[in-house]
Amino acid sequence: MEHLLELRNIETCFKTDGQLVKAVDNVTMYLDPGEIIGIVGESGSGKSVTMMSMLQLIGSPGKVTGGEVYIRGNEKNMLEYGPNSEEMRHMRGGKISMIFQEPMTSLNPVLTIGYQIQENIMEHLKVDREEAKKRAIEMLKLVNIPDPQERFDYYPQQFSGGMRQRIMIAMAMSSEPEILVADEATTALDVTTQAQLLEMIRDIAKKTNTSVIIVTHNLGIVARFAERIYVMYSGSVVEMTDTKRLFADPEHPYTRALLRAIPRLDDPKDRILIPIEGLPPNPASRPEFCPFYERCEYRMNRCRECSKPALQEIVKGHFAACHLSEEEKKIKAEEIAAKK
Ligand code: SF4
Ligand code: MG
Numbered sequence: 001m002e003h004l005l006e007l008r009n010i011e012t013c014f015k016t017d018g019q020l021v022k023a024v025d026n027v028t029m030y031l032d033p034g035e036i037i038g039i040v041g042e043s044g045s046g047k048s049v050t051m052m053s054m055l056q057l058i059g060s061p062g063k064v065t066g067g068e069v070y071i072r073g074n075e076k077n078m079l080e081y082g083p084n085s086e087e088m089r090h091m092r093g094g095k096i097s098m099i100f101q102e103p104m105t106s107l108n109p110v111l112t113i114g115y116q117i118q119e120n121i122m123e124h125l126k127v128d129r130e131e132a133k134k135r136a137i138e139m140l141k142l143v144n145i146p147d148p149q150e151r152f153d154y155y156p157q158q159f160s161g162g163m164r165q166r167i168m169i170a171m172a173m174s175s176e177p178e179i180l181v182a183d184e185a186t187t188a189l190d191v192t193t194q195a196q197l198l199e200m201i202r203d204i205a206k207k208t209n210t211s212v213i214i215v216t217h218n219l220g221i222v223a224r225f226a227e228r229i230y231v232m233y234s235g236s237v238v239e240m241t242d243t244k245r246l247f248a249d250p251e252h253p254y255t256r257a258l259l260r261a262i263p264r265l266d267d268p269k270d271r272i273l274i275p276i277e278g279l280p281p282n283p284a285s286r287p288e289f290c291p292f293y294e295r296c297e298y299r300m301n302r303c304r305e306c307s308k309p310a311l312q313e314i315v316k317g318h319f320a321a322c323h324l325s326e327e328e329k330k331i332k333a334e335e336i337a338a339k340k
Pocket of ligand 2 (some may be wrong): 048
């Protein structure tokens, strides 16, 4: 396997009111060593569920109903390990660490932060308590916690929100994972703090050769920090390419609409904030055809008659899921521009 991580055809369903709803529909992704990728999409597009599926963190009434996950150096499909198996616990936290939006849900309020980081290190790196403490303090220093020796014995609630997030980063990185998943890890914080934290994650990751997956609904964040981007819509990947290309030459009508809705990066004064009208389809009654159809400015009659478009490579390394040809898209784009 050439990639560090591969997700193949992941499918995850939830049972609601006796109905089986596909939250993740045939998602395939990869991550290379040392790479920082972004998964972007509106809330409910399946980004987090894809990550949780990979780590077997989907609880009832949800279930991973298909697909495979491979990590380099491990022959076996990770999804074949039981969610509570020794192997899976080693993957979670050991090989793949995850930082969530709300640190208080992952930090135990009745244990000191030092103890929690120390335990994590002991479990995954098999070192003794003393060595683990030394490493924990180093980690706290690395994320700029002042007086780490002393604060080792503090409880989570004795820190500010931003500091708790940094402690989460220290905790996640303390087991020396190969992959760090940051799921909306900074969304609750103000813009400046968000940028600082992501810079910190990037710097530590580059230093330790850790690969990072940034999960966010914020295109500005992926523009700035990710090297390659997956755009998700209604449970599927609709576009994937490197960041520069995605912003310079988006292919999927959804990505094009999204990019119109954020301030332009090349000229931040040029703020074109046009929200995309409409809502994604209800996953319980998703159409057989393209799920973006109802909101798509490019749609043609045949989009409704064909089945859901599959991801196709348009030029090398650039994939999009849309039935229209380049020529048709160009004509449509001109029509749309003329209308405005
Ligand atoms: Fe729009 Fe049709 Fe492309 Fe779907 S397949 S994104 S409806 S143009
Ligand atoms: Mg989410």
